[in-house]
Structures are given as C-alpha cells and as structure tokens.
Amino acid sequence: MNRLESAFANKPIFMPYFPLGYPDLKTSVDVIEALAKNGADLIEVGLSFSDPLADGPVIQHATQIALEKGITVKKSLEAVKELRKRGVTVPLILMGYYNPMLAYGLEKFIHDACEAGADGFIIPDLPLEEAEEFQSINGDMPLIQMLAPTSPDERMESIARNAKGFIYLVSVTGVTGERREISNDLGDLIARVRAHTSAPVCVGFGIGTPEQAKQVGQLADGVIVGSACVKVIGGSKTPVETAKQFAAEFRSAIG
Amino acid sequence: MTTLLPHKFGPYGGQFVPETLMPALIELEREFVSARNDTAFNQEFDRLMASFVGRPTPLTYAKRLSEKLGGAQIYLKREDLAHTGAHKINNALGQALLVKRMGKKRIVAETGAGQHGVASATAAALLGLECVVYMGSVDITRQEPNVFRMKLLGAEVRPVESGTKTLKDAINEAIRDWVTNVRDTHYLLGSALGPHPYPTIVREFQSVIGREAREQMLMDAGRLPDTVIACVGGGSNAIGVFSGFVNDDAVELIGVEAGGSGIASGKHAARFGDATKARVGVIHGTRTYVLQDEDGQIAETHSVSAGLDYAAVGPEHAMLRDNERAFYTSATDEEALNAFQTLCHTEGIIPALESSHAVAEVIKKAPTMRKDQVILVNLSGRGDKDLNTVIKEMGNG
Numbered sequence: 001m002n003r004l005e006s007a008f009a010n011k012p013i014f015m016p017y018f019p020l021g022y023p024d025l026k027t028s029v030d031v032i033e034a035l036a037k038n039g040a041d042l043i044e045v046g047l048s049f050s051d052p053l054a055d056g057p058v059i060q061h062a063t064q065i066a067l068e069k070g071i072t073v074k075k076s077l078e079a080v081k082e083l084r085k086r087g088v089t090v091p092l093i094l095m096g097y098y099n100p101m102l103a104y105g106l107e108k109f110i111h112d113a114c115e116a117g118a119d120g121f122i123i124p125d126l127p128l129e130e131a132e133e134f135q136s137i138n139g140d141m142p143l144i145q146m147l148a149p150t151s152p153d154e155r156m157e158s159i160a161r162n163a164k165g166f167i168y169l170v171s172v173t174g175v176t177g178e179r180r181e182i183s184n185d186l187g188d189l190i191a192r193v194r195a196h197t198s199a200p201v202c203v204g205f206g207i208g209t210p211e212q213a214k215q216v217g218q219l220a221d222g223v224i225v226g227s228a229c230v231k232v233i234g235g236s237k238t239p240v241e242t243a244k245q246f247a248a249e250f251r252s253a254i255g
Numbered sequence: 256m257t258t259l260l261p262h263k264f265g266p267y268g269g270q271f272v273p274e275t276l277m278p279a280l281i282e283l284e285r286e287f288v289s290a291r292n293d294t295a296f297n298q299e300f301d302r303l304m305a306s307f308v309g310r311p312t313p314l315t316y317a318k319r320l321s322e323k324l325g326g327a328q329i330y331l332k333r334e335d336l337a338h339t340g341a342h343k344i345n346n347a348l349g350q351a352l353l354v355k356r357m358g359k360k361r362i363v364a365e366t367g368a369g370q371h372g373v374a375s376a377t378a379a380a381l382l383g384l385e386c387v388v389y390m391g392s393v394d395i396t397r398q399e400p401n402v403f404r405m406k407l408l409g410a411e412v413r414p415v416e417s418g419t420k421t422l423k424d425a426i427n428e429a430i431r432d433w434v435t436n437v438r439d440t441h442y443l444l445g446s447a448l449g450p451h452p453y454p455t456i457v458r459e460f461q462s463v464i465g466r467e468a469r470e471q472m473l474m475d476a477g478r479l480p481d482t483v484i485a486c487v488g489g490g491s492n493a494i495g496v497f498s499g500f501v502n503d504d505a506v507e508l509i510g511v512e513a514g515g516s517g518i519a520s521g522k523h524a525a526r527f528g529d530a531t532k533a534r535v536g537v538i539h540g541t542r543t544y545v546l547q548d549e550d551g552q553i554a555e556t557h558s559v560s561a562g563l564d565y566a567a568v569g570p571e572h573a574m575l576r577d578n579e580r581a582f583y584t585s586a587t588d589e590e591a592l593n594a595f596q597t598l599c600h601t602e603g604i605i606p607a608l609e610s611s612h613a614v615a616e617v618i619k620k621a622p623t624m625r626k627d628q629v630i631l632v633n634l635s636g637r638g639d640k641d642l643n644t645v646i647k648e649m650g651n652g
Contacts, residue, residue, distance in 0.1 A: 050418065050552040051538060053430045054273045060417060072550045098271060099536045103551025125271045125537065129262075148275035150437060155278065173275050174435035 003091045004119045004142065004165050007042045008200045012217040014039060014251050015202060017095060017226035018233065018243075019046030020079050021071025022062040027239055029079050029086075034243035035229075036088040039251025044122060044224065047076050047096030054124040056177030058227040062234055073104045077116045084117035091119035093144060093165075098125050106137050113141070120144055120165050128159050144168050149189055153196075160197035166222060167201045169193055177227045178208030182215050190219050210253030217254040225250060259288045262451035265577060267570035270450040272540045276430075279437045284452040286357050291459070296352065303348050304463060307381065308338045312464075314471035314631075319601040320617075327624035329617055330476065331634045332468045332496060335606065339374050341636030342464060342492045343445055347374035349460030351382050354441045361385040361440040365429040367394055367422035367488070368562035368609060369401025370636055371445030376410035378443075386410040389428040391421040394561045401640050419555050422488075422565045426539050446489025447569035450540030454570055458494045465499020468631060480631035482507040482620065486612040487583065488524070488562050490569035492635035497581060507582070510572060511616045513558030514585035522557035526568040527576055527583040535573075543570040559588035559648060560608035560641070586615035592648055594618055595638065607636035608644065 007013055016035050020028045032043055048063035048071050055063070073096075080092055094113055101109045101123070113121070120142035126134060131143060142165030147156055150173055160167060171186055172179060183189075186203065193201050203216050204224030213223045229246060236242035258281075263269055270280055290296040304310040313336060317329040334342035347364075354362055362384050366372030372388040379386035388405055392414045395402055405412050418424040426449075433442040447457040472480055483500050485493035487510035500506040515523030526533045526544040532554055536545035546554040546566040558564040575581035586594070591608055594615035598606050606614060613632050621630055638645070 051423065051427055053427045053539070054434065056431075064418075067552060074550075097537075099538060099545070099547065099553070100551030102536055103534065103547060103549065124273050125540070127270060127272060127274050127277050129270050129277070146274040148273070148278075150275050150278045152278060159274075170273075170275060173437055175431045 003089070007091050008166070008221065011200065011221045012254055013041035013222040014213070014254050015042045015044060015222050015224045016040050016229040016247065016250070017044035017046055017224065018229060019048055019059070019063050019066050020076045021048060021066030021069055022230070023065060023234055023239070024069050025071060025075060025079060029082055030240045031233055031243040032083055033086050033088055034240045035247045036090045038244040039247035040090060042091045042093065042222070044095045044226070045080060045092050047073060047094055047100060049097040049100055052097060054175055056175040056227060058231045059176050062230045073100050073109065077112050080116040080118050092117065093120045093122055094118050095122040098123055106134060110138050110141065122168060146170055147193055149173055153192065156193060157196045160193060160199065163197050163199040165199070167193055167197060167199050168224070169201050169203045169220070170205045171203050172206045174205065176205055179206035182207070182212050186216065187219050210249050213250050214253045214255065223254055258451060259284050260452055260455055264571045264574035267541070267543050267573040268451055268454060269542050270540060271537045271542065272450045273434060275434050276437060280450055280452065282357065286353055287452055287456050290353055290356055296356070300349055300352060304345065308344050308348065309336065310463065311467040311471070312336050314468060314475055316475065317602050320598065321621070323601055324618060324621040326621040326626065327481065327628040327630045328476070328626070329621060330472065330480065330629065330631045331604070332464060332631060334464060334492065334633060334635045335604065335610070335637035339370070339377050340639065341370040341374065341607065342461060342495060343371040343374035344377065345463055345495070346445065346457050346460040346491060347371065347378040347443060350441070350443045350456065351378035351384060354384060355382055357441065359439055359441045361436065362443045363387045363389065363429045363432045363440055364443040364445060365422065365425035366390050366445065367425065367564060368560065368607070369394070369398040369405070369640060370562060372410070372412070373401050373404045373408070375443050375445070376405040376408035379410060380408045387432065388412050389415050389425040389432070391415045391419070391425050393420040394422065397644055398561055398640055399643065422561065423553065430539070446491040447494045447571060448489040448539060448541055448543070448567060454541065457491050458498060458571065461491050461495025462498040464492065464495035464633065465497060468496055469499040472631060476629055478629065479503055479506055480629040481624065482509060482630045484509045484511065484613045484616050484620070484630060485633040486511045486563060486609050486635060487568060487572060488513070488565050488609065490572045492633050494569060494571055496633040497575070501580060508575070508580065509616060510581055510583045511612045512583060512585040513560060513563035513612060514587040514590070515557040517587050518585065523585065524556035524558045524564050524566065525585040526566070528585045538567045541570050543567050543573045559591060559644060560612065562607070562609040563612060584616060586612040590615040592645065595645060604634070605638040606634055607638045608641045610635045
C-alpha cells in the first residue's frame with residue numbers, strides 16, 4: 001500500500017488545505033507539519049497562482065500574499081522535500097492551477113514533485129477533457145478528478161471510471177469558501193458518485209466548522225477543509241499552535 | 256468526450272475550467288449549434304441587427320486621411336456607428352438571444368473599456384434579463400461615462416478590487432459568479448477568448464462585420480482591400496473583420512496590439528510583440544499566448560486603452576499568427592493618441608482609443624503603399640468614452 005492508500009485505511013479522513021508561502025514560507029512549512037502531526041490524514045498543499053478563478057476571497061488573499069512574499073513553484077517543491085525531511089508521513093497532494101506547472105515544464109514538474117515526496121495532484125482548471133497532455137507525461141501519481149453537483153450522470157461515469165486516489169467532490173456550485181450550512185442534497189450527491197466508483201469520495205468546498213465536518217464525515221470518506229483552515233491559522237498570532245488545535249479539533253469532530 | 260464544434264485552433268484554445276462549469280459549456284455549445292441551424296433564430300438575430308443596432312454599419316472612404324498620408328486609399332468600417340458605439344453589441348445581442356433560448360434569466364459580463372458592459376446591459380434591457388457587470392476599479396475610474404451608462408440601462412456594476420483591478424480580474428470575478436450561479440446564469444463573455452465554445456461563438460456573431468465589409472468594399476471600391484487592419488485586445492473585432500477575408504489569400508490581415516509605453520519598457524499588452532514575457536500558457540480557460548513571468552504568474556499589463564489592456568489574446572489569433580495568415584504588430588500609447596487626433600482632424604470622427612491603435616498602424620503603413628492600393632481598417636468603436644483619458648494625457652504631453 002502506498003501512502004495515499006494507507007491514509008484511507010481509517011475513514012473518514014480529515015484533509016486540510018494550506019498554501020505554501022503564507023503568511024511566509026517558513027511559517028507555512030511549520031503549519032503544514034503541525035497539521036500533519038496533530039490529526040490531518042492527508043494535506044492539500046497549495047501552490048499559488050495570480051488568477052485563482054476557482055477560489056473565494058480567503059484563498060485568493062492568502063495566495064496573493066504568498067506570491068508577494070516570493071513563493072514560486074520551485075520553492076514550493078523544496079518545501080515539500082523539507083516536510084518529508086521533518087518526518088511528515090501523511091500524503092501531500094499538490095493543489096494548483098495549470099499555468100505555473102506549464103511554465104515550470106510539465107515533465108520537470110511531475111518529476112520534481114514526485115522526487116520531493118508529493119503523492120498526487122489536484123488541478124482545478126484541468127477537467128477530464130484537457131487532462132490527456134498531463135497524463136501522457138505523468139506516471140503513477142494520481143491526478144485527482146473533481147466532480148461537481150452539476151456533473152450529469154454520464155459525465156460522472158466517465159470521470160469516476162478511471163479515478164485514481166480518490167474523488168474530489170465539490171459539494172456546492174461555487175468557489176472555495178465557507179457556507180452557512182451543508183446542503184441537504186449532499187447525501188444524494190454522494191450516492192450518485194458512489195454508483196460509478198469504488199474510489200473514496202472526499203467532499204470539499206464550504207465546510208468551515210467541526211460540526212459541519214462531522215456531518216459530512218458521516219456521509220463521505222473524507223472531509224476537505226480549505227478556507228476555514230487558512231482563515232483561522234492565517235489570522236492567528238501563533239499560527240503553529242493554532243494549526244495544532246485546528247487539526248486536533250477537526251480530527252476529533254470527524255470521529 | 257467529444258465536442259460538436261472544433262474546440263481547438265491548432266494547439267490553442269480548449270476548455271481549461273473547473274468541472275462545475277463543464278456541463279454549462281457543453282449545454283452552451285449544443286444550444287449554439289442548434290440555434291445556428293434554426294432559421295427563426297437567425298432571422299431574429301438579423302432583424303435586431305438591422306432594426307436595433309442599425310446594421311449594416313457604413314463603409315466610409317477616408318479621403319482626407321488618404322491624401323494626407325499620400326499612399327494607399329483608406330476605408331473605415333464604421334462599427335463606431337453601431338448602437339451603443341462599438342462592435343460589442345453584435346455579440347452581446349447574439350448571446351443574449353441564446354440565453355433566452357436556454358431559459359436562463361440572468362447574465363454576468365466582464366468589461367474593460369466598458370463597451371462590452373454597455374452592450375450587455377443594453378441587450379439585457381432589450382430582452383428582459385437581469386445583468387451584473389464586473390469591472391476592475393482601475394477601469395471604473397478611467398471609463399466613468401460607461402459606468403453611468405450601464406447603471407442607466409439597469410445593470411448592476413460590481414467593482415473588482417482583486418489583482419491588478421483591470422480586465423483580467425473582472426473576468427476572474429465574472430467566472431466566479433458564473434460558477435456559483437451557473438444553473439440560472441449565463442456568462443456573456445465579450446471577446447474571442449475563454450474556453451470553447453466562446454471563441455467560436457464570439458467570432459460567429461462578430462463575423463457580420465467581415466461579411467458586410469467585404470460586400471461593401473466590392474461595391475464601393477470595386478475590389479477587395481490589399482490590407483485589413485484591426486486592433487487586438489482579446490481580439491473580437493479583429494476576428495470579426497478578418498473572418499470576411501481569411502479565405503482571400505491575397506488580402507493581408509494585420510492585428511495591432513497595445514504597445515503601451517513601448518515594448519522595451521515592459522509596460523504594454525503586446526502578447527505577440529514581447530518574446531521575453533509572452534509564452535504559450537493557459538488563462539481563463541484557454542491555451543494561448545500569455546504575458547507572464549518565469550514562474551507562470553500572469554503579468555501586469557499596461558495600455559492607455561482599457562479594452563486592450565489584457566495579458567492574453569484570443570486563441571484563434573494565436574493560430575493565425577503561427578500559420579502566418581495574419582500578422583501582428585503594436586502601437587504605443589503615444590502613437591494611438593496621435594492617431595486619435597489625426598482622425599478627429601482629418602475625418603471628423605472621434606475614434607475609441609482601442610480603434611486608434613489600428614489607425615496608428617494605418618498611419619505607418621499607408622505611406623509605404625501605392626495610391627492604387629487599398630487599406631480597410633475596422634473602426635471598432637467611438638471615442639466619447641475616452642475623452643477624460645485623452646484630456647488628461649494631452650495635458651501631460
């Protein structure tokens with residue numbers, strides 16, 4: 001079993017998102033280490049992009065600060081390597097937009113990411129239709145496929161059929177960011193996805209509180225918490241301490 | 256999954272969008288294909304183009320400008336005389352008719368210079384749709400008259416404060432709104448860019464410019480032009496006029512990008528003109544030439560004209576450039592401002608600053624041509640909206 005498969009041995013899993021370079025590179029590495037060692041089962045490590053069109057205000061703001069402080073793809077990959085050196089063993093999935101990867105060089109990007117110790121990719125602006133170029137270069141690293149409430153059944157089927165790692169189910173139409181409540185239709189949506197795949201189904205977008213995480217954890221195989229994690233930790237004077245508490249609190253709520 | 260229409264232009268174009276939007280793009284393509292084959296839809300479009308937009312727009316022989324430059328004879332395709340003052344209305348009305356057909360009630364649009372925002376607000380008012388326009392706060396300041404127009408027409412103008420606060424950020428926000436409200440909202444994209452099928456849809460609705468211009472050239476000048484010149488931001492007016500001549504191999508097609516303060520200054524929006532900053536990349540759902548830094552972050556651009564101030568170019572232009580069917584050059588802010596004044600003085604026409612870039616190329620090119628040669632320039636919009644900018648720039652100069 002690889003790192004990613006092992007992570008799903010005990011479901012549901014807790015999967016926070018945090019961008020490298022925010023509020024600065026060193027703190028972000030410390031924060032991700034703290035999340036990993038205090039309850040996170042898998043971490044979505046954010047790569048910053050100037051035009052994050054799938055993201056809401058919190059992640060836009062954080063990634064813009066990261067860019068202003070000088071984060072690059074290269075520095076991000078070095079940070080992943082550093083996390084492994086520090087004994088972080090949970091899977092690290094790189095979440096970023098396509099253009100910086102193209103600029104870095106796809107082949108080199110995939111190679112360097114693999115070597116740094118990443119376990120897969122999430123690329124929100126690379127739907128199934130455009131994934132071929134990336135996949136023709138990519139070896140075994142999972143390119144996590146996203147599904148949305150708007151995906152019709154036949155699309156779900158073709159996307160889920162070849163899913164590797166897990167399915168990233170977007171719980172609401174919209175951008176990343178907290179929502180007041182979890183949609184009543186989430187159970188039905190997850191059931192629709194499960195009809196097409198045996199891969200774990202992780203739910204993200206709009207989950208902001210431990211209560212919501214618990215609720216989603218009862219339905220899904222994994223709970224993804226992005227904006228809330230960035231906001232709480234980024235807004236703290238002691239981000240590393242806050243990260244520890246945040247991870248522990250969500251982990252215990254999910255059960 | 257295959258598309259009904261070609262979704263790429265050579266290696267450019269495509270659909271680089273979040274999964275949430277893919278079903279909407281597939282629906283839009285299906286609806287567009289069915290509308291295009293529907294006589295009633297086409298008749299309704301043609302009727303509005305004639306009775307509401309005032310088409311066909313005239314072709315004007317620029318006698319005094321031609322004499323002054325002493326070379327080629329110059330003809331102007333007068334999109335500035337279309338209702339709302341620019342070519343943008345052709346596409347806005349076409350897409351708004353598609354929106355009615357799809358049964359959606361709300362449109363969102365981005366705008367740079369405000370011309371597409373005004374056109375969208377107009378189409379929404381005419382067809383009874385709710386309209387929200389996203390506009391960078393920098394552009395709101397420099398195109399104030401158009402902001403007021405949009406509001407008068409019943410649209411809500413939402414200022415965008417993220418990123419560079421210009422067109423690219425307005426597109427980001429429009430896409431974010433669309434992805435949130437996709438079930439009842441259509442994104443009325445104003446240029447020949449974005450994910451498939453937008454570049455094709457926008458070209459098709461703007462191709463009316465090229466069809467008319469070709470016919471008018473044959474009628475008025477008795478021949479096709481030697482050269483067709485248009486400004487290129489995203490590239491919708493250019494692709495519209497080019498489409499009428501792209502199969503006429505002898506007709507040279509020239510697109511003019513915003514040279515800003517000059518290519519060497521780094522402050523410009525010349526995607527084809529700056530080999531150090533422009534590389535093929537992916538932005539706003541499409542693969543094309545993009546001004547960006549080494550790390551793939553989208554570069555800040557500069558132009559005196561808000562409508563050309565954008566870091567990427569429509570994917571079909573990228574293909575036309577690669578296969579050398581069209582050529583691309585740039586005009587600086589200063590050249591555009593001079594051309595603006597020249598056209599005012601010689602022809603009694605106040606052009607938009609965007610269109611002034613095309614006129615600037617005419618001023619360079621016409622004297623190098625013979626008197627029996629002909630240039631057609633697409634005068635994509637009128638300049639009333641730019642008076643504040645021009646007064647300020649001339650005051651500085």
